[in-house]
Amino acid sequence: MRMMRRTVFPAALVLMAAACASPAREPQAPTASGTAPAARAAAEVDPAQIVPGAIVVDFKDGTTKAQFDAWEKEWGVDLEFNSIEGADDGVTLAVGVDDVDAALEKIRQNPAVESAEPLLEIHASYTPNDPQYAQQWNLRMIDMPRAWERSRGKGVVVAVIDTGIAYEDYDDFKQVPDLKGVKFVKGYDFVNDDEHANDDHGHGTHVAGTIAQATDNGQGVAGVAFEATLMPVKVLNHFGSGTTADIADAIRFAADHGARVINLSLGGGGYAQVMASAVEYARKKGVTVVAAAGNGGRGKVEYPAAYPGAIAVSAVGPDGTLAPYSSFGRELDIAAPGGDKRQGDAGGIIQNTIDPRDPSRSVYASYQGTSMATPHVAAVAAMLYAAGAKSPDEVEQALYAGAKPVGNVAWSEQYGHGVLNAEASLKHFRGESETAWSPLYWALGLMALVLLSLRGRERPGFLNILVRPAFFAPLLLATVGVFFARSWFGGASGLGSDAVDLASLPIPDWQRIIFGRGRTVNPLFYSALIPLGLSLPAIAWKGMRPAVGGLALGFAGFLAYAAWTGAPSLAWMPFTFIARPWLVFHTVMCLVIGRAMLKREEA
CATH class of the missing domain: 3.40.50.200 (Peptidase S8/S53 domain)
Known part of the structure; x- marks a missing residue:
């Protein structure tokens, strides 16, 4: 028996976007899959409503589970009835679909399918009763x-x-x-x-x-x-x-x-x-x-x-x-x-x-x-x-x-x-707030990439790196900072608020304290400049290398996360679209620096 995955999105929280289907009186292509209504629905749907990797398929009444089970292998999906009503109304659900568009294109060709579309999450809209x-x-x-x-x-x-x-x-x-x-x-x-x-x-x-x-x-x-x-x-x-x-x-x-x-x-x-x-x-x-x-x-x-x-x-x-x-x-x-x-x-x-x-x-x-x-x-x-x-x-x-x-x-x-x-x-x-550690996760993932790219005898070892404070502390400071500092020490006597603010921010965001809160961020801090500058003396003083390597990978994680979630506005840039390429380029530069600092020299 297959494990049912539909419990990831309870039926009580999501609804099929039936309202998006075209009225029967409108002209549409004579296909069993209802391609014209599907195209119209796709044009009207807010992308923010789409549940990633989930589809809803409405079969014609009378279609049995045994029938659509036989078609699933060809479609590459795992369909289950959405609820106890499924045996009567033919509404089924699949989650964890890798390529939603490709799967829907195949499913819609089946004459037993009345409609197939992405699953949408519908939010209640609060409407107050105030007359005006x-x-x-x-x-x-x-x-x-x-x-x-x-x-x-x-x-x-x-x-x-x-x-x-x-x-x-x-x-x-x-x-x-x-x-x-x-x-x-x-x-x-x-x-x-x-x-x-x-x-x-x-x-x-x-x-x-x-x-x-x-x-x-x-x-x-x-x-x-x-x-x-x-x-x-x-x-x-x-x-x-x-x-x-x-x-x-x-x-x-x-x-x-x-x-x-x-x-x-x-x-x-x-x-x-x-x-x-x-x-x-x-x-x-x-x-x-x-x-x-x-x-x-x-x-x-x-x-x-x-x-x-x-x-x-x-x-x-x-x-x-x-x-x-x-x-x-x-x-x-x-x-x-x-x-x-x-x-x-x-x-x-x-x-x-x-x-x-x-x-x-x-x-x-x-x-x-x-x-x-x-x-x-x-x-x-x-x-x-x-x-x-x-x-x-x-x-x-x-x-x-x-x-x-x-x-x-x-x-x-x-x-x-x-x-x-x-x-x-x-x-x-x-x-x-749910992904407050995301820059750190990015940094750890990039660290794995860097270490795996080294030849076996050049790798310092994952655990050997992670347990060393000289490496991990700079990585943490560069990605999430001492994020609990403001709540732990903000009210403590003897601790300056500027110092607490500085400690609570990731190093790239120290520019807020140093240069003042502005409408744009300082591109020198949102770059590889700091790791690069510290890597120069580390060439001679090998003891600095783990710390600089951790700092570089921390910056890489922070910059990659910033580029992924929405590049900020950078000061001095003539065009705003330059922000994301700038962040990606400097992420790569930080990875190169980190790789050089963490590489174990051959005996």
């Missing part, structure tokens, strides 16, 4: 229906540093109805110096609504991370203006009182060291700071978004292109829906807020601006923290990897790494 949700094009643009199935930001504190939030009934202030049920922690009013950070303008409440408006409550509209917790922090008065001193104090306050994400939908003016220091302070405390690029419609990102350590956000309209008012520039990180009301209110971002003429009156207002784009990013950052992200670096990596590129470039001054996509970022984070 249909008007929120911005949530569909960033793929929130599917993202909500992965995370909703539960328990993550997001500080909204703005005009305040209509979060409580206090004196003449009233909580807006669509924030009822949302969780809040104590904030502060830096304008009036009290603990009641109520909104007398409307801007801050609108921003807070995008982050965590009460959702699926049968009222109004939805929010992005609606299970997150909001911290109201007022720094702007009823005219919408404030001071750099108040904003700097507010950033530090939020970082010191449990915020994991800070939203700064404000900006303008020149560089202020007090604010730059506050952003740096928050980031070193593990807080993700998200800020609006500005509404000047010019090629200059405004402060605080332009400060190192802040995620700078530009705005796009419903068509996904840069809004005419949005600022942009070399400091930009990512774009998000901010609205474009040239065609009316439907093009704006709608949320529940207050009437600025009467703070006790609630309205649903359509706004536009990079101020509206920023909370989308802040909310997805909260969702990533709720999904298990530990640091701003992890959050940023997932945000940028999941962003949808515009114009087929890895980064641009208008869109940064692309337009925000919550589902893709959460999916990327899950994949990265």
Whole structure:
């Protein structure tokens, strides 16, 4: 009896894409295999839905297991009924198929086959019952229906540093109805110096609504991370203006009182060291700071978004292109829906807020601006923290990897790494967290390749290499770093945060600390330069060779993994497509260096 492999993908988690089949009334080729519907389905399917190496075959009713067992050898697959319904409906499943396209081509020729196609994984799409949700094009643009199935930001504190939030009934202030049920922690009013950070303008409440408006409550509209917790922090008065001193104090306050994400939908003016220091302070405390690029419609990102350590956000309209008012520039990180009301209110971002003429009156207002784009990013950052992200670096990596590129470039001054996509970022984070050791696995695999390429009497031996700290420690440092350093030592007294950050990163990523966090990575670190430089003195001092060999193979694993998963944007390169060839070339160079260092000299 054959071992059934179909249990790898339980039938409860995957569905056949029957909806992709062509209606019977449409003209199609007169073949038993239904080639025309199959071609149409292939054109409509999102590649991300395809389960690798799995196919579903629907036989005509009455086809027996004995019959399709006899055909399997020719097809090169192992089919089993998908469920107890299989004997009646003829739906079968095969997994572990090496060449799906070739197998399907053969299977579709059999007259007993009604359809044969790749197996698709279908995700539930969460649709809230908020009556005005249909008007929120911005949530569909960033793929929130599917993202909500992965995370909703539960328990993550997001500080909204703005005009305040209509979060409580206090004196003449009233909580807006669509924030009822949302969780809040104590904030502060830096304008009036009290603990009641109520909104007398409307801007801050609108921003807070995008982050965590009460959702699926049968009222109004939805929010992005609606299970997150909001911290109201007022720094702007009823005219919408404030001071750099108040904003700097507010950033530090939020970082010191449990915020994991800070939203700064404000900006303008020149560089202020007090604010730059506050952003740096928050980031070193593990807080993700998200800020609006500005509404000047010019090629200059405004402060605080332009400060190192802040995620700078530009705005796009419903068509996904840069809004005419949005600022942009070399400091930009990512774009998000901010609205474009040239065609009316439907093009704006709608949320529940207050009437600025009467703070006790609630309205649903359509706004536009990079101020509206920023909370989308802040909310997805909260969702990533709720999904298990530990640091701003992890959050940023997932945000940028999941962003949808515009114009087929890895980064641009208008869109940064692309337009925000919550589902893709959460999916990327899950994949990265499940394969956190992948660069090390690459390095070990390449090490085996290097050692096997040596003649027998030149090989130092696998175990002899692996058990030597002089070899293995540099290999580990170059691939994954001392990844536990931030969680183990980050809060220890006497240990500088820069030193902890440096130790926790793979050596190629030390460029983040040395050169500062930038929008592109330093190609000198993402290369064979460091192993090559250290290999020169190792020619004379043989004792260095195991360490340099481990370092070189560690760099090879890191660079190979970076090239495989998606090459980063490299500084100083005239074209973005050069990044992957650069990484591949330097991977090979590191392998050559590693081979030379590990080669045992003949006696």
